[in-house]
Amino acid sequence: MTEPISAAFLDNPFARKLTAFVALSPSDLSVVSDLYRRRRPYPVGVDMIHQGQSDHSAYLLASGWACSYKLLRGGARQIVDFQIPGDFIGLRSVLFRTSDHNVEPVTPVHASVVTQTELLNAFSLTPRLATAVLWAASRDEAMVVEHLVDLGRRSASERMAHFILELNMRLRLVGLADKAGFACPLSQYLLADALGLSAVHVNRVLRELREEGLMTFQKGQVVIDNYDGLVALSSFDRDYLDHDGPLLA
Amino acid sequence: MTEPISAAFLDNPFARKLTAFVALSPSDLSVVSDLYRRRRPYPVGVDMIHQGQSDHSAYLLASGWACSYKLLRGGARQIVDFQIPGDFIGLRSVLFRTSDHNVEPVTPVHASVVTQTELLNAFSLTPRLATAVLWAASRDEAMVVEHLVDLGRRSASERMAHFILELNMRLRLVGLADKAGFACPLSQYLLADALGLSAVHVNRVLRELREEGLMTFQKGQVVIDNYDGLVALSSFDRDYLDHDGPLLA
DNA sequence: CGCCTCATTGACTAATCTCAAATGGAGTGG
DNA sequence: CCACTCCATTTGAGATTAGTCAATGAGGCG
Numbered sequence: 001m002t003e004p005i006s007a008a009f010l011d012n013p014f015a016r017k018l019t020a021f022v023a024l025s026p027s028d029l030s031v032v033s034d035l036y037r038r039r040r041p042y043p044v045g046v047d048m049i050h051q052g053q054s055d056h057s058a059y060l061l062a063s064g065w066a067c068s069y070k071l072l073r074g075g076a077r078q079i080v081d082f083q084i085p086g087d088f089i090g091l092r093s094v095l096f097r098t099s100d101h102n103v104e105p106v107t108p109v110h111a112s113v114v115t116q117t118e119l120l121n122a123f124s125l126t127p128r129l130a131t132a133v134l135w136a137a138s139r140d141e142a143m144v145v146e147h148l149v150d151l152g153r154r155s156a157s158e159r160m161a162h163f164i165l166e167l168n169m170r171l172r173l174v175g176l177a178d179k180a181g182f183a184c185p186l187s188q189y190l191l192a193d194a195l196g197l198s199a200v201h202v203n204r205v206l207r208e209l210r211e212e213g214l215m216t217f218q219k220g221q222v223v224i225d226n227y228d229g230l231v232a233l234s235s236f237d238r239d240y241l242d243h244d245g246p247l248l249a
Numbered sequence: 250m251t252e253p254i255s256a257a258f259l260d261n262p263f264a265r266k267l268t269a270f271v272a273l274s275p276s277d278l279s280v281v282s283d284l285y286r287r288r289r290p291y292p293v294g295v296d297m298i299h300q301g302q303s304d305h306s307a308y309l310l311a312s313g314w315a316c317s318y319k320l321l322r323g324g325a326r327q328i329v330d331f332q333i334p335g336d337f338i339g340l341r342s343v344l345f346r347t348s349d350h351n352v353e354p355v356t357p358v359h360a361s362v363v364t365q366t367e368l369l370n371a372f373s374l375t376p377r378l379a380t381a382v383l384w385a386a387s388r389d390e391a392m393v394v395e396h397l398v399d400l401g402r403r404s405a406s407e408r409m410a411h412f413i414l415e416l417n418m419r420l421r422l423v424g425l426a427d428k429a430g431f432a433c434p435l436s437q438y439l440l441a442d443a444l445g446l447s448a449v450h451v452n453r454v455l456r457e458l459r460e461e462g463l464m465t466f467q468k469g470q471v472v473i474d475n476y477d478g479l480v481a482l483s484s485f486d487r488d489y490l491d492h493d494g495p496l497l498a
Numbered sequence: 499c500g501c502c503t504c505a506t507t508g509a510c511t512a513a514t515c516t517c518a519a520a521t522g523g524a525g526t527g528g
Numbered sequence: 529c530c531a532c533t534c535c536a537t538t539t540g541a542g543a544t545t546a547g548t549c550a551a552t553g554a555g556g557c558g
Binding site for chain 1: 535536
């Protein structure tokens with residue numbers, strides 16, 4: 001029941017993302033397509049992964065956005081990362097049992113559950129797929145480190161610019177953005193929790209960037225008015241997003 | 250040439266750390282001891298791992314402290330993590346090829362180089378050791394996430410308190426600290442680069458914590474005057490430091 | 499001694515937060 | 529269709545946190 005490769009490629013962001021790194025074989029692609037076909041909806045407001053839970057399943061995000069975050073005493077929260085179509089959710093919690101944070105949908109989401117057994121099974125059957133998945137995991141890790149640098153050493157507007165550029169690169173990989181902009185369902189509160197700012201200040205920063213002709217984020221749409229300007233402002237260096245792959249396979 | 254286990258345990262921080270997680274067999278311990286015996290000195294001021302380098306070797310830190318960091322345009326730097334005796338340096342760069350940051354000694358260091366081949370070899374020969382090492386890697390990752398939360402959502406004094414408590418827990422695991430304090434070779438500049446603060450503000454925060462009877466950091470010595478007070482201030486939760494182990498082995 | 503680096507402190511400045519209020523859809527019930 | 533509510537966005541004013549600049553001290557070392 002293998003579909004034509006081009007079809008799997010077109011509507012399956014996961015296949016699209018992974019093939020950007022390794023040339024997957026038809027049998028690899030059919031595993032991916034099987035997973036993709038199994039997707040179910042998850043509503044906003046219900047955690048997909050909850051801090052400290054023992055059920056270590058992972059998800060393959062087919063459509064919609066999610067975020068992983070930690071809550072602090074006092075109600076504050078820090079968003080560690082956003083997940084977009086094609087991303088693995090909770091991969092580390094399956095590989096490493098590190099589910100010390102929550103994951104919840106930002107928009108209504110379609111995702112396929114992957115159990116630990118299935119994943120390890122798929123790894124032994126399709127080593128190239130395993131390689132590709134581990135590559136994706138190491139890329140995620142590099143993004144967390146870069147996020148840490150953002151919070152520690154960049155100003156609010158640099159952070160915002162850097163964040164938007166990173167998101168843009170990630171979305172382009174799955175065909176959901178181009179250099180001119182993309183649809184973005186994140187509220188200013190979500191941006192604030194990710195960038196370590198207050199929502200009020202996020203609003204001011206967005207206005208500032210708009211008035212300087214760099215980018216416009218309104219009504220769920222990011223328009224990049226001056227790409228090079230944003231790159232210069234945030235000293236964005238895309239290297240960390242397309243490094244070499246993993247060795248363990 | 251296997252040494253008595255107690256000897257390996259006592260002067261080898263790496264064995265000490267790993268045995269806190271899995272009971273290593275005599276043959277596991279002899280592998281660890283062999284590595285430990287191979288250690289060489291590395292002076293302060295010379296990078297052990299340099300951003301973008303292609304030689305993907307890792308180090309086992311036997312004595313001294315190191316730090317991994319990223320540099321920004323403009324000279325600012327962000328320290329991602331400190332490495333203390335018993336820690337792996339650049340483990341991820343061997344497993345994942347993610348050497349997108351620098352590592353340099355903070356004090357004169359003794360460490361053993363581990364090549365990729367050796368590591369993978371040791372993994373297949375001593376699976377329990379592999380399990381233990383991957384556990385350590387996933388713990389490191391949890392620390393990076395917690396560090397990110399620090400920078401994004403905690404005030405300067407909360408950050409400092411949290412940092413000191415985490416360091417304390419880590420050092421206790423290798424017998425270099427107890428609940429009352431520890432020797433700490435970090436300058437206020439290093440603390441600043443790790444905590445995303447200016448050195449001047451680090452100094453003020455330390456004074457404040459001292460005056461409030463919480464902790465005293467002077468002359469390379471951290472004295473914890475009020476442990477519970479620090480825990481309360483920083484909402485420190487040690488769970489992320491002793492979670493369950495990895496599944497891949 | 500002279501030269502470092504690190505720690506300490508004060509005075510001032512800049513970035514960001516908090517509080518508060520106004521605006522503007524989008525949906526909902528009547 | 530209108531009144532109403534809810535929620536995200538927007539803006540202003542003032543408070544707070546943390547940064548910058550500058551000067552001084554204290555210890556280590558050739």
